[in-house]
Structure formats: C-alpha cells, structure tokens
Amino acid sequence: MDGEEILSLIFDYGLDALPRALLILLLSFTDKQNEKGMGRLYFQKAVRYFEYLREKKEIDFSNYKYGVVSYELQENMETLEECGLVTSVGRGKNIKYTLTEEGERASKELIEQYDEETIRKLKFSKSQLNDLTISELLFFMYMLLPETRVKSIEFEKLYAKKEELVSSLFKKGRISRHTASKWLGVAEKTFRDSL
C-alpha cells in the first residue's frame, strides 16, 4: 500500500477528526499486560487523562454515575465499529474493543500525523489505566479530577476503601509516594511505613 492510499484511508474514515484518531491510536498501543483491547469505561477515562496531561479540552465530557464519560467518544467508537476498523467482544460493562487489520493499518499512518509528545502522553494514559480494576480506575480518576465526583454513585464507597486503593495503585506504579501521601492526607513517611 503506498502513502497516497493510506492517506485516503484516513480521509475515507474521517480519521482526521480528533475523537476517532485518538480512539484508533489508543487501541493500537499495548498496556502493561501487553493487551490492546479496551473496555468502554477504560477508553473514556484514558482520553480524559490524556486531555489532563496535555492541558487541552477538545473532547466533550460530562460527569455521570461513574465519573467522567463522553458520549462523543462512545458514538465515534460505534461508528468506527460500523466502518470495520474496530471490533468488539462481550456486552455492556464487559464489552472490549480491539482494532481490526484495517484499523491497525490506519493506526500506523495516524501515528505519523502526531508529534512525539502527543503519542507519548496517549501511550502513558493507556499504560496507566488499562489494566487497573474498575475500582482502582474510578478512584484514580476521582482523585485526579475531583470535579468528576459531582454525580458519582461510587465515590463515597471507594473513598471508604482509600487506604487499600492507594496502596494498590502505588504498588502497581501508577502513583508516586508523594501523590499517595497527598491522597491519604498523611506524611510520606507514614505512608511508607504503612506498606
């Protein structure tokens, strides 16, 4: 396939639109368990984390029962599936999206369109979140972005288990000792001794 054909692939599927490009790119990276597939909550949180890292809001998010979610991203994921770039297994909470061969081809060309720092931040977002448990994922995002707790039905329950969740996020290397202590409201030494 030559360059012109690939570029037309990006054009044909509307991958010049940011939400679609981000979804295709995210699905092309592996997480810490070497997995590429992403669940519904996971890709939404990963894009929001990416936006936090680059301090730019271009995707439409709202705060709902499970914290920050984006219907814009969900719709675009469904469109990508209809176009044959993405496939899914499972249903509801257990649904997992992966790229098809055509999606993988598109991702290779999309990578060339973005600068190194953008790609680094996207990869980091996925590697930070994609293999966490649902509780860890939600807690991490609620603590990182307190404004997303507004309509949460989970935050209070998770916060009651904060010692356990912070310790697990620290041991998995997703937060520093400094962040862990801050989230628990204790001195760093107290946190270190608690492990």
Add this chain to the structure above:
Amino acid sequence: MEYIFDTSSIILLFERCGLKNQLLQFSQTNKLRVPIRVIEEYAKGENVTASSMTDFQKVFSVVNPTLEEVLLPYFNFDSSVGEIWVISYALRNPESCCVIDEDFGRNVATLFETRLTGAIGIIKGLKNQNLLSDNDLRQIRGRVRKSRFYLSKRLLKELDKICSSHQT
C-alpha cells in the same frame, strides 16, 4: 559511570543497608550525584544527623538541574517530587543513569528513555567492584527484607539473585 539518585534509593543504601563506606569507595570511580531537591527531602528524615549529612556530602555531589517542564504533567504538575529532578538531570545529561526505586518514577524514566537502575543495581555495581563480601551481601538481604522499606517483588527477586550468585 555517572549516577543521579532519588531519595528512596539513598535511604535504602545509606541508612537501611549501611553502605556508606562502600559507596564512598564506589564514588572514587563513579560520579554519584543528587539534585538539590533530593538532598532537601533526605535531610528531613528523622534518622538524619549533622554527622550523617557530612558523610552524605563526601559520597554525593549536589547538582541543581533545570526542570524539564515536559515532565510536569506526568507528576500531576507538582515539581516538589524528587524523581522529576532526577529525570530532568538525566534528560540534559543522557550519559547519566537515574537511580530510582519506586515504580511510578521508573515508569516515567522508561517512558522518556533515560538510563535507569535502582538501589539493587547499585548493590550489583558494588559487588562487581568487589566492595561487598559474602557476609555483607547476606546482611544486606536480611536488612532489606526486614526493613519496612517497600520494594517491588521483582526488585527483591533481583536482590536474591545477586546475593545467591555471589555465594555459588
């Protein structure tokens, strides 16, 4: 080799393992650096005395790196954490090797493709320069395992490997 140390690694090597003399010898053939922020963090420790700070300064030279702002988002826009200064230094001095033990900092260092080791890597370096006896290694293993200092299972396995390979 040039090493730039984070606080946790210094606490582990210097305090928990008591390797002050070996590190002093190691510093004759290697450059052991610490960012100002790390020495500030270390100096706050409850076991740190004026005499231990004097020893510390014999082993480590203090550097004042320029903060690499590209790192800030990864550390929640907080520059008070030691690792951000360690990695900043390594990005400006690519021949240097970060010494970081906590997994989060190690993940960021890896993401930015800096050279990376941890306290266990330094113990290995001391061993390779014949600065540690079998007895020293046994004591180190015991102290690390007994201390309340958190090291990932992977690093503890690595330490066991270093200690056992010396005995065989």
